[in-house]
Every structure is written in structure tokens, then in C-alpha cells.
Amino acid sequence: MxxxxxxxxxxxxxxxxxxxxxxxxxxxxxxxxxxxxxxxxxxxxxxxxxxxxxxxxxxxxxxxxxxxxxxxxxxxxxxxxxxxxxxxxxxxxxxxxxxxxxxxxxxxxxxxxxxxxxxxxxxxxxxxxxxxxxxxxxxxxxxxxxxxxxxxxxxxxxxxxxxxxxxxxxxxxxxxxxxxxxxxxxxxxxxxxxxxxxxxxxxxxxxMESLVPEYVVSGHVRKRSGSVLEAIAPSNVYPCRDGEYLIGANQDAVFARLCAAMGAPALASDPRYATHRARGERQVELDERIAAWTATLTVDALEALMIEHGVPAGRIYGAKDMLNDPHFAxxxxxxxxxxxxxxxxxxxxxxxxxxxxxxxxxxxxxxxxxxxxxxxxxxxxxxxxxxxxxxxxxxxx
Incomplete structure (x- = not known):
């Protein structure tokens, strides 16, 4: 002891x-x-x-x-x-x-x-x-x-x-x-x-966040939405050539940094994606666009880009990953x-x-x-x- x-x-x-x-x-x-x-x-x-x-x-x-x-x-x-x-x-x-x-x-x-x-x-x-x-x-x-x-x-x-x-x-x-x-x-x-x-x-x-008051005030009923939060985009797990990677870039400034990392900075000012609400309305479309890009990269290459551009992102860890990670150590x-x-x-x-x-x-x-x-x-x-x-x-x- x-x-x-x-x-x-x-x-x-x-x-x-x-x-x-x-x-x-x-x-x-x-x-x-x-x-x-x-x-x-x-x-x-x-x-x-x-x-x-x-x-x-x-x-x-x-x-x-x-x-x-x-x-x-x-x-x-x-x-x-x-x-x-x-x-x-x-x-x-x-x-x-x-x-x-x-x-x-x-x-x-x-x-x-x-x-x-x-x-x-x-x-x-x-x-x-x-x-x-x-x-x-x-x-x-x-x-x-x-x-x-x-x-x-x-x-x-x-x-x-x-x-x-x-x-x-x-x-x-x-x-x-x-x-x-x-x-x-x-x-x-x-x-x-x-x-x-x-x-x-x-x-x-x-x-449960605002689940109850949303229903009381506007009648909104939260439903199951799989790996995403409804109307919060982009924030999902995306495919890579050798695995999967989680990216959370739903805030305007962060989304702009993600667009720069993708080599498509103009997307950040595109009316279809320029605001939080707009991205939420086109969540599936936007996720498909990002997934098409991440699928061309390895996890290591994607992570390097996310770090370089200051985009919150991370690997999907299991016990083995935790044991081998220098930050955990x-x-x-x-x-x-x-x-x-x-x-x-x-x-x-x-x-x-x-x-x-x-x-x-x-x-x-x-x-x-x-x-x-x-x-x-x-x-x-x-x-x-x-x-x-x-x-x-x-x-x-």
C-alpha cells in the first residue's frame, strides 16, 4: 500500500x-x-x-x-x-x-x-x-x-x-x-x-441536454441517428484507406480549417455549407463529400493534416491503442x-x-x-x- x-x-x-x-x-x-x-x-x-x-x-x-x-x-x-x-x-x-x-x-x-x-x-x-x-x-x-x-x-x-x-x-x-x-x-x-x-x-x-425542453417548446422529438448527431455537421467517423478516423468540425471556423486541409477552401464560404444550420440541413451530402476525400488517405496522413490545420480529430481507440499511446503514458x-x-x-x-x-x-x-x-x-x-x-x-x- x-x-x-x-x-x-x-x-x-x-x-x-x-x-x-x-x-x-x-x-x-x-x-x-x-x-x-x-x-x-x-x-x-x-x-x-x-x-x-x-x-x-x-x-x-x-x-x-x-x-x-x-x-x-x-x-x-x-x-x-x-x-x-x-x-x-x-x-x-x-x-x-x-x-x-x-x-x-x-x-x-x-x-x-x-x-x-x-x-x-x-x-x-x-x-x-x-x-x-x-x-x-x-x-x-x-x-x-x-x-x-x-x-x-x-x-x-x-x-x-x-x-x-x-x-x-x-x-x-x-x-x-x-x-x-x-x-x-x-x-x-x-x-x-x-x-x-x-x-x-x-x-x-x-x-440528456435539452431533450425535454425541445419537446415542450417546439414539439421536437429526438430520434436515433446512428453515428451522428442530427443536424450537427460535419461530426462523424470517416473511412480511410487503412481504417477509420473521427473528425469534429461543426463550428464555422473549424469547418473552414477542415476545408483548407481538404484543398477546397472555397467550401467554407459556399452558401450550402457556410453556416451551422446550412451544414446541418445537408448533413448526409456533406459527410459523403468528406468521406470521399478521407478514403484516399491513410489514417496517419489524415491525422497529420488534422493536426497541421488545427481540426479536432482522433483515432478510434481500443485497449491495445491506449497501451501503446505516448500521451496515455x-x-x-x-x-x-x-x-x-x-x-x-x-x-x-x-x-x-x-x-x-x-x-x-x-x-x-x-x-x-x-x-x-x-x-x-x-x-x-x-x-x-x-x-x-x-x-x-x-x-x-
């Missing part, structure tokens, strides 16, 4: 959540220095331990980094009492169970705040803690659908598509983290904790870790960057469920070895 210089080095987090949304919120806080104690059910633990793609299931190594693992069975009184004891020593508690579950276990906000009035309780759920849908089961994809994302993603002649990552969960977790940080700041004034309520569908709704966007189970491998670094209180990956994900039981229950809660063994024998830890 490396030295903790993070902005949240004096903050302790109890993470009760499983799968993606709750644990990703915990990952973000842990990367910023918080001591994150992850509470897992005895036995198999968090299902994320077995999630991932390919032969090696490595998602856990990312989402559980900077965390300590303890085991507690929240369905029995002894396990619930462990959470109460931990909450007394915590600043933030994260959960992403269906609303009402914590209350059923005697661990709702009222009960926890009676133990620790300064505790910030972060609750991530499909539909939020209130409202007629609050008791429904909700996963990220459902939030993406209800929040408006799925309806506008994909090709117009196909069913709605999804991203290749769990964006709904990640957005809800990111907003939950943002709420926790705001609540920490508010606690400095009030001395009190509060509840952060992050709903999956509302997190998605927050990034220079900024340490990827870091190398050495795992007893997996050996040496790379993962994304902590983000965002802070110039003084540095975020970092300080410790590997816990290898086993309850790996830190003796450390946390003994040192933090003052339990004896006998008490810890008794909890394990009862199936409570």
Missing part, C-alpha cells in the same frame, strides 16, 4: 452496495483517499468478483481497488449490529439495495443517524427513495431507458442500442459521489449528516499493478487529477471475502479474536 495523500484521507466510508452503482461510488471516493470498508456477504461476496470479459475476470480489480473487505451477513441480527458499530466510526455509508431494505434490517437513516448524526448516507437505486416506482427493482439498463438514453442511441432503422459499458450505473454512482462530497461540505456548516438519493433514471436524465492515464493472482497488468489510473492532494491507486482489490475482518473488527471496533471467531461460527461474518 502506498502513502495516502488524497483529499479524503481523513474520511471513512462503509460500502454496503453490490454489483456496479454502489461499488463504483465507493471506488471514486477511495481513489480520492477515503478509507473504504466494503461489507460483503460471507461466502461468495460481491458478484463483481466474478464479472468481466474473456478468460480473466478483472472488473473486480478495478471497482474494488483502494478498499478493505469485511464480511457481515446483513440478514441476521449479529450482522446488522456489525453495520451499526461500523456506522458509528464512519463519515459516509453507501448502499444500493432496493428502497426499504435497509429499513427492514433496522439500518434505515433514522436508526443510523441516532447512532451517528454526522453520517452521510448515500442511497443509489433504480427509481429513487420516493415516488410510485420506488419499490420496483431497477438496473442500469432500465434507468437508461426511462431516462431517455436508449431511445436516441443506435441506427434509426434498428431497435434502441446500448453502450458497451454500464453507463447508467456509472452515472448514478458519479452523481452519488458528487452528492456525498457536497454533503461533506455542508456538514462543515451544520454539523449534521444527511441522505443522498441518487436514482439511476434521474442520473441519466441529467445528461506521459499523463499516466494507465498504471501498472502487480497482483498475486493475475501478475502484472494495467488499469485506468485515479481520476480526476488534483494538483496538491493526489488521488491514487494505493492498494489492490481485496483477494478474499473478509480479508480485513481482524484488522477492522479488531483494531477499529475493539473486538477480540474470540468474538470474531464466534461471529464467523454463527454465519454472521
Amino acid at each position: 502506498t502513502e495516502n495523500k488524497g483529499a479524503l484521507a481523513d474520511i471513512r466510508v462503509i460500502e454496503l452496495g453490490q454489483l456496479i452503482a454502489g461499488p463504483f461510488c465507493g471506488q471514486l471516493l477511495g481513489d480520492m483517499g477515503a478509507d473504504v470498508i466494503k461489507v460483503e456477504p460471507p461466502g461468495a461476496g460481491d458478484p463483481m468478483r466474478e464479472w468481466g470479459h474473456g478468460d480473466a475476470k478483472l472488473w473486480w480489480e478495478v471497482v474494488a481497488r483502494n478498499k478493505r473487505s469485511v464480511s457481515a451477513n446483513l440478514r441476521v441480527p449479529e450482522g446488522q449490529e456489525i453495520v451499526r458499530l461500523l456506522a458509528a466510526h464512519a463519515d459516509i455509508l453507501i448502499e444500493n439495495f432496493r428502497p426499504g431494505t435497509l429499513e427492514k434490517w433496522g439500518l434505515g437513516p433514522e436508526a443510523l443517524h441516532a447512532i451517528n448524526p454526522r453520517l452521510i448516507i448515500v442511497r443509489v437505486s433504480g427509481y429513487g427513495q420516493t415516488g410510485p416506482y420506488s419499490s420496483r427493482a431497477g438496473f442500469g439498463g432500465i434507468g437508461e431507458a426511462m431516462g431517455g438514453w436508449r431511445a436516441i442511441v443506435g441506427d434509426p432503422d434498428r431497435p434502441p442500442s446500448r453502450m458497451g459499458v454500464s453507463i447508467g450505473d456509472s452515472l448514478a454512482a458519479s452523481y452519488a459521489c458528487m452528492g456525498a462530497l457536497a454533503a461533506l461540505h455542508a456538514r462543515e456548516r451544520t454539523g449534521r449528516g444527511q441522505v443522498v438519493d441518487s436514482a439511476l433514471y434521474e442520473a441519466v436524465l441529467q445528461v 506521459a499523463r499516466e492515464a494507465l498504471i501498472e499493478v502487480d497482483s498475486p493472482r493475475w501478475g502484472t497488468f494495467q488499469m485506468q489510473n485515479a481520476f480526476p487529477r488534483l494538483s496538491d492532494t493526489t488521488s491514487a491507486v494505493r492498494r489492490l482489490a481485496p483477494a478474499t471475502v473478509g480479508e480485513h475482518n481482524h484488522e477492522v473488527y479488531g483494531e477499529l471496533l475493539g473486538m477480540t479474536e474470540t468474538q470474531i471467531r464466534q461471529l464467523k461460527a454463527k454465519g454472521a461474518a
